[in-house]
Amino acid sequence: MDLSGFGGGWEHLRLLSDPERNRVLVAMLQARAPGATVLEVGCGTGVLSCLAARLGARRVYAVEPTALASVARDLARANGVADRVVVLEGRVEDLDPRPVDFGFSELLNAFPFQEGVLPAMEAAAAWGPVEPRRLRVYAAAVRDPSSADEKRDALRELKGLGLDLSPLAPVLDVGAYRSVGRGIPCGPPTLLYDLPVGRSERPTPRRATLAVDDPGPVGGAMVWFEADYGNDRMTNAPGQGGHWGQLVCGWPELVGVKDRVDVTVTLDNGVSIRPA
Numbered sequence: 001m002d003l004s005g006f007g008g009g010w011e012h013l014r015l016l017s018d019p020e021r022n023r024v025l026v027a028m029l030q031a032r033a034p035g036a037t038v039l040e041v042g043c044g045t046g047v048l049s050c051l052a053a054r055l056g057a058r059r060v061y062a063v064e065p066t067a068l069a070s071v072a073r074d075l076a077r078a079n080g081v082a083d084r085v086v087v088l089e090g091r092v093e094d095l096d097p098r099p100v101d102f103g104f105s106e107l108l109n110a111f112p113f114q115e116g117v118l119p120a121m122e123a124a125a126a127w128g129p130v131e132p133r134r135l136r137v138y139a140a141a142v143r144d145p146s147s148a149d150e151k152r153d154a155l156r157e158l159k160g161l162g163l164d165l166s167p168l169a170p171v172l173d174v175g176a177y178r179s180v181g182r183g184i185p186c187g188p189p190t191l192l193y194d195l196p197v198g199r200s201e202r203p204t205p206r207r208a209t210l211a212v213d214d215p216g217p218v219g220g221a222m223v224w225f226e227a228d229y230g231n232d233r234m235t236n237a238p239g240q241g242g243h244w245g246q247l248v249c250g251w252p253e254l255v256g257v258k259d260r261v262d263v264t265v266t267l268d269n270g271v272s273i274r275p276a
Contacts, residue, residue: 006066006115012044015106018243024234025106026051028131031230032102033057039103039127041092041120046072046085048104053081061098061127062087093119097126104131104229110180110236110244111270112137112225118195118202125198132227132234137193137203139273140185140238141210141261145219147177147250176220176249176274183222183248185238187212192223192265205266207276217254218261221273223247249273 015021025048032038034056040049043062049072052060062072062085069089076085088095103124107117112135121130151174158165190210193203210221224246226235236244247270255261255275262276 006042012068014243015044016047020240020242021106021234024229024232025104027232028104028229029055036101037061037099037128039063039092039098039100039124041103041105041124042107042115043072043087044068046075046087049085049087050075050079050081053084054079057084060085061100063092063095064089065091091120091123093123095123097123100128102129102131103127106234108225108227108234108236108244109270110224110247111178112193112223112247113203113267114270118197121197122200130198131229132197133230134228135193135195135197136191136226137223137271138189138226138237139192139208139210139221139223139263139265139271140189141187141212141218141257142183142220142222142248143186143216143218144183144248144250145217145254148219148252148254150177151252174252176251176272178270178272179248179250180245181248182245183238185222186214186216186218187260189237192271197227203267203271205264207262208265208273209260209262211260212257215258216256218251218257219254220248220250221263223249223271223273247271251275 029052033052038052038057038060040062043049043064049060049062073087076082107115109115124130224236263273264276266272
């Protein structure tokens with residue numbers, strides 16, 4: 001069984017360890033699953049689909065494109081709900097819609113949009129109303145100089161070799177170095193995107209301005225999401241805990257900032273931010 005990528009064991013241990021994430025999803029199912037026909041997009045191990053059936057869902061369509069689909073089937077059999085949990089192996093975009101009372105997913109990531117939540121839930125909307133209903137993405141400036149320090153150190157090391165390094169220019173002209181951490185913002189959040197989920201609206205590259213609390217060098221930007229599930233929300237905002245952490249876009253040079261910095265937001269396997 002190939003349990004790599006988003007089907008990997010560590011991916012699912014991490015998300016299942018997150019009490020706030022689990023609270024939001026379980027509360028939603030407790031409120032909406034009894035008596036309903038339900039679609040779960042990206043069911044993974046099948047835990048939430050089986051829980052929906054245990055809570056009284058008439059039928060659950062559990063869609064999973066990885067080898068975890070077989071695990072979800074086994075879980076449904078082990079918990080006596082295989083007659084109501086129908087595991088469909090594949091992408092929801094490739095399946096014929098079936099009428100449901102609601103569909104839901106948690107295709108969320110520290111790299112917003114990386115797991116394809118918008119196109120997947122647009123396809124799911126052909127089955128019925130979807131959760132999350134709305135997705136917002138924020139950014140804030142961070143002081144962290146580590147990426148700029150790495151480029152400075154690399155240039156210092158290369159300088160001592162006595163070589164003509166001009167052919168390396170395309171390599172050393174790096175963009176933002178993206179990593180996942182738990183950053184500390186040095187300014188207030190800027191709303192980058194506020195998107196309805198389940199519709200055709202998609203994010204596009206844009207310019208934005210990040211404010212800072214005090215003058216000084218800025219080493220990058222951090223990014224996080226908020227997703228609306230009914231009257232509740234799921235977020236990986238700074239200080240909220242959870243398993244995601246935040247996406248940090250480190251810059252190859254520090255930017256001296258008095259009160260704000262203009263940035264360019266691009267969309268490449270998630271989100272990337274660099275000085276404009």
